[in-house]
Amino acid sequence: MHGxxxxxEYIRKGPWKAEEDEVxxxxxxxxxxxxxxxxxxxxxxQRTGKSCRLRWxxxxxxxxxxxxxxxxxEERIVIELQAQLGNxxxxxxxxxxxxxxxxxxxxxxxxxxxxxRILHTSATTPKSQKNKTKVPTFLDVxxxxxPKFSSSSEGESLSNSHSCAVPxxxxxxxxxxxxxxxxxxSELPSFDTLNVEQEFTLFESYKSIDQNQQISFPQIxxxxxxxxxxxxxxxxxxxxxxxxxxxxxCAFDAYEFGIGSQHPIxxxxxxxxxxxxxxxxxxxxxxxxSDSFFDDFPxxxxxxxxxxxxxxxx
DNA sequence: AAGCTACTCAACCGCGCGACT
DNA sequence: GAGTCGCGCGGTTGAGTAGCT
Numbered sequence: 128m129h130g131x132x133x134x135x136e137y138i139r140k141g142p143w144k145a146e147e148d149e150v151x152x153x154x155x156x157x158x159x160x161x162x163x164x165x166x167x168x169x170x171x172x173q174r175t176g177k178s179c180r181l182r183w184x185x186x187x188x189x190x191x192x193x194x195x196x197x198x199x200x201e202e203r204i205v206i207e208l209q210a211q212l213g214n215x216x217x218x219x220x221x222x223x224x225x226x227x228x229x230x231x232x233x234x235x236x237x238x239x240x241x242x243x244r245i246l247h248t249s250a251t252t253p254k255s256q257k258n259k260t261k262v263p264t265f266l267d268v269x270x271x272x273x274p275k276f277s278s279s280s281e282g283e284s285l286s287n288s289h290s291c292a293v294p295x296x297x298x299x300x301x302x303x304x305x306x307x308x309x310x311x312x313s314e315l316p317s318f319d320t321l322n323v324e325q326e327f328t329l330f331e332s333y334k335s336i337d338q339n340q341q342i343s344f345p346q347i348x349x350x351x352x353x354x355x356x357x358x359x360x361x362x363x364x365x366x367x368x369x370x371x372x373x374x375x376x377c378a379f380d381a382y383e384f385g386i387g388s389q390h391p392i393x394x395x396x397x398x399x400x401x402x403x404x405x406x407x408x409x410x411x412x413x414x415x416x417s418d419s420f421f422d423d424f425p426x427x428x429x430x431x432x433x434x435x436x437x438x439x440x441x
Numbered sequence: 442a443a444g445c446t447a448c449t450c451a452a453c454c455g456c457g458c459g460a461c462t
Numbered sequence: 463g464a465g466t467c468g469c470g471c472g473g474t475t476g477a478g479t480a481g482c483t
Contacts, residue, residue, distance in 0.1 A: 140453070142477090164468060176468070181452070184470095194450090217471060228471070229451075236473090237448060244447085 139173040143182055147172055151179055152187055160188075185227050192225035197234050205231055 139147075150171050158165075160183055163176030172179065186193065197205070201223055208219040216228035216235075223231065 142451075161469090175453095177454090177470090178452080180469070185451070196449095214472065232472070233450060237450095240448080 137173055138167075138175055140178070143186075147174070148182070148187060151182060154179075155183060155187070185229050188227075190225050191227065192230075195225075197226075197230075201226065202234075205234060209235060 151166070154162075154166050154171060160180075163180040163183075165176075166172050166179050167174060167176060174182075185191075204222055205219055208222060212218055214232075214235075216232045220226050220228045220231045
């Protein structure tokens with residue numbers, strides 16, 4: 128079998144057994160969460176110190192929210208902090224009670240994959256097939272007119288209110304200008320928590336809009352200018368009147384930018400730094416009680432909108 | 442029921458940094 | 463100052479699972 132030296136060198140990998148967890152917990156009880164490498168050197172476990180530490184941090188540490196999905200508030204915090212800090216998952220996790228860097232990382236990467244898939248689908252699916260997607264997009268409104276800027280807003284920076292934010296479109300010529308990581312870094316509202324019902328209702332309302340009616344697109348808060356307008360403002364403006372431009376933009380979407388989602392476009396999406404610890408839902412509640420998003424629509428738009436079905440009707 | 446796809450989660454790996462010798 | 467060690471972090475991968483067709 129194994130010689131003594133071989134046994135000493137043997138390092139166990141893979142899933143942890145309950146007995147191993149118990150040994151590790153005992154070690155932490157005695158010595159605290161440190162001296163990870165001594166666990167192996169003492170012959171307690173055939174695991175590396177790194178492996179022990181990881182197991183403790185990610186699974187055995189008290190007060191972990193294991194197996195619990197990220198709440199809306201947690202998602203919001205992650206999105207904002209990722210935009211501010213980049214991929215410093217451990218730092219981000221420190222703002223979330225019971226979450227580990229691994230949790231945050233996994234959450235973000237699955238979000239990223241989903242977004243990539245949506246982008247890819249949007250860019251490659253023939254337009255005739257796009258209507259088959261689960262959640263309807265503005266692509267389904269074929270002749271929605273491009274927004275026009277009022278004379279009062281002409282000459283203003285497009286980053287201001289009532290701008291037509293066009294950071295991302297499926298047209299391949301343009302999509303290349305926004306890398307996926309940059310896209311994800313931008314402070315997109317969560318789409319994990321989309322209220323499909325609301326989305327659909329709003330969508331239906333758009334279908335009802337007089338196609339000659341002009342609507343203002345709501346602002347997108349706090350996007351970096353270069354993310355908002357990868358082409359440069361002039362180029363964006365120049366393309367706005369192209370029907371395919373708007374169509375493509377709308378296809379990518381409204382969905383991504385939260386129109387119809389639970390999050391506002393016209394409001395600051397995130398709390399100011401420093402307010403995380405309060406764990407308030409002010410941002411969300413403010414949205415719910417605010418009209419600012421809908422202020423950007425013609426008032427009679429709501430005449431076409433049916434109230435969302437109550438859950439009891441489902 | 443079976444196959445496929447997307448997603449989640451757990452764990453490993455490589456790298457960088459700081460402390461120690 | 464150079465080398466070593468332990469630790470922490472971010473990136474990546476693979477297994478398991480849920481949902482859809």
